[in-house]
Amino acid sequence: MRLVGKSSILTGSAGLVLAILVLSGCSGEEGDSRHSADHWDVKIGSVAPLSGPQSHLGADNENGARLAIDDANTQDIRLGGKPVHFELLSEDDAVDPRTATIVAQKLVDDGVNGVVGHLNSGTTIPAARIYADEGIPQISPSATNPKYTHQGFPTAFRVMANDEQQGQVLGQFAVHVADARTMAVIDDATAYGQGLANEFEKAASRQGARVLLHEHTDDHSTDFSAILTRIKARQPDLIFFGGMDAQSGPMLKQLRELDLKSVFLTGDGGCSKEFFELAGEASEGSFCSLPGLPLEEMPKGRDFKHRFEARFGAIQDYAPYSYDAVGALIAAMKKADSPLPERYLPYLKTLEYPGVTALIRFDVHGDLAGGAVTVYRWHQGIRVPVREDASTGSQLGIRSGVDKNGAGK
Numbered sequence: 001m002r003l004v005g006k007s008s009i010l011t012g013s014a015g016l017v018l019a020i021l022v023l024s025g026c027s028g029e030e031g032d033s034r035h036s037a038d039h040w041d042v043k044i045g046s047v048a049p050l051s052g053p054q055s056h057l058g059a060d061n062e063n064g065a066r067l068a069i070d071d072a073n074t075q076d077i078r079l080g081g082k083p084v085h086f087e088l089l090s091e092d093d094a095v096d097p098r099t100a101t102i103v104a105q106k107l108v109d110d111g112v113n114g115v116v117g118h119l120n121s122g123t124t125i126p127a128a129r130i131y132a133d134e135g136i137p138q139i140s141p142s143a144t145n146p147k148y149t150h151q152g153f154p155t156a157f158r159v160m161a162n163d164e165q166q167g168q169v170l171g172q173f174a175v176h177v178a179d180a181r182t183m184a185v186i187d188d189a190t191a192y193g194q195g196l197a198n199e200f201e202k203a204a205s206r207q208g209a210r211v212l213l214h215e216h217t218d219d220h221s222t223d224f225s226a227i228l229t230r231i232k233a234r235q236p237d238l239i240f241f242g243g244m245d246a247q248s249g250p251m252l253k254q255l256r257e258l259d260l261k262s263v264f265l266t267g268d269g270g271c272s273k274e275f276f277e278l279a280g281e282a283s284e285g286s287f288c289s290l291p292g293l294p295l296e297e298m299p300k301g302r303d304f305k306h307r308f309e310a311r312f313g314a315i316q317d318y319a320p321y322s323y324d325a326v327g328a329l330i331a332a333m334k335k336a337d338s339p340l341p342e343r344y345l346p347y348l349k350t351l352e353y354p355g356v357t358a359l360i361r362f363d364v365h366g367d368l369a370g371g372a373v374t375v376y377r378w379h380q381g382i383r384v385p386v387r388e389d390a391s392t393g394s395q396l397g398i399r400s401g402v403d404k405n406g407a408g409k
Contacts, residue, residue: 040084042339044069044326045107047100047117047127050092053246056274056316058119061141062090063312064322065116072330079337086330093123095219104130112136113339114329116322121145122191128156136341137348139328141321144268144291145195149366155341157348157362159324159355161291161371163196166267169373170196170240170289171203177375177386178263178287180204180238184231185214186224186251188243193219196267197242204240212236219243222250225258232260244269249278256282263287272317276381283378287386290317292357293372294385300356324355 046065048058069088077084089110091103100123107115108130115131115138118124124143131138132153139157140148146162174180183204187197194216201211212234215227228251231239239255239262241248248270255264264286266275271288279286295301295315304320312319329344331353336344353360361369376383 039082040079040339042084042086042333043089043110043112044086044329045110045112045115045117046088046090046322047093047103047107047115047123048119049095050090051094054095054119054244057142057244057272057318058092060316060319061117061119061322062088063308064141064319065090065326067308067311067319068323068326068330072326077330077334079333079339084339093118093120093127095120095123097122097126100124100127101130103127108134108136113333113341114138116141116325116329118143119318120190120192121148121195124148125151125191128153131155134341135345137329137332137345139325141325142268142318143192145191146367147191147195154349154366155345157328157366159321159328159357159360159368161373162367163192163199163267165371166289166291166373167196167199168203169375170200170265170267171205171207171209173287173289173375173386174200174204174238174240174263174265175207175209178238178265180236180263181209182234182236183209183211183238183240184234184236184262185211186227186231186239186241186243187214187216188219188221188241188247189216190219190243192269193241193243195242196269197240200240200242200267217243217247219247221247224251224254228255228258228260231262232258236262238263238265241266241270245272245275245278249275249283252279252286253282265289268317271376271383273314274316276378284380286378287375288378288383289373289375291371291373292321294374295320298357299354299359304356320356324353324357324360327355328353328360 046062048061049055050058066088069086072086093100093103100118104127118127119142121143124140125148132155137155141159144163146164149156185197185201187194248266252264266288268290271290276283295305308315332344332347332351333339335347363369375386377386
């Protein structure tokens, strides 16, 4: 090893001793900056949009992770015989892919042991390579685009159903429950919105629906009059939007102002309280989906709701999944008896962790095995789960997208 400075060459026995000490300090657990002689300082990164129109969702993710960290610090967890202190390092990626890679590298440089995030598919996908290059496990609580876990990175996991599963349920719901035969599809041109819209279109077409047109906007627009006017001329039975609440709320409001009677259906990005605040009365009778069971039906949902809301206020959508993502990382560390990523990563792949939202098990890609999807109907500002198709009795409101072995159905 060469130390560069005014005098860059070390000579004699003193230089040899120093070189040996420097080298020995760079390897193994004893040289890890997160390790000391008597305890572990374990850093968990959390990344989500903490500014801008999706900051309410980002804060939800961060608070779910923070509650899990605080809970872990009350449990006297020991790894390798040493007590552990967990710390949350939170970063804002502003829903920007470039910013996402910058903050991902910052977390790597800060020595994180694992990462919960990112929130959006468009930021999670590019950041995944940075974590994978360093061997740092990453669990997204909310990114649903299949590409995230299908890039081949062994460090990438998610704790909710992906868009293939969600799109399948939405397509079946649109045809067999909403009884729609003709449809228009709109997406926001993001990895999440366009990905989900494409999966919905494929699934609905397989069920016999006819997609009359597929329109594109972006994730900053709030005026959709041109798109909706084109759609109105075709009078579809149903309009599906792939995107977030900041667009879906105004879109539905404008749709009703144009006296368009089509059923409105969107995915998890528009299934929030913010959607209702933006859409107002226009939300009545519209539909949306969320991966997972209703909170009250989650294995530990009621207790989580009580504790979370007492501290942080109302849950938006993803806080329970963020809590479970932290819990899964820590459960794998406990099984490995080490917080070092290279030690506990293999245990994530075979983990069975009883989380708030579900039994957390990952398939060969890192996707949640047995992920459920729930469709909701908005009624007087409240999301009401759609239980079944009254004509067939089939459970289209809640349906698993994978079988018990994690293989696609």
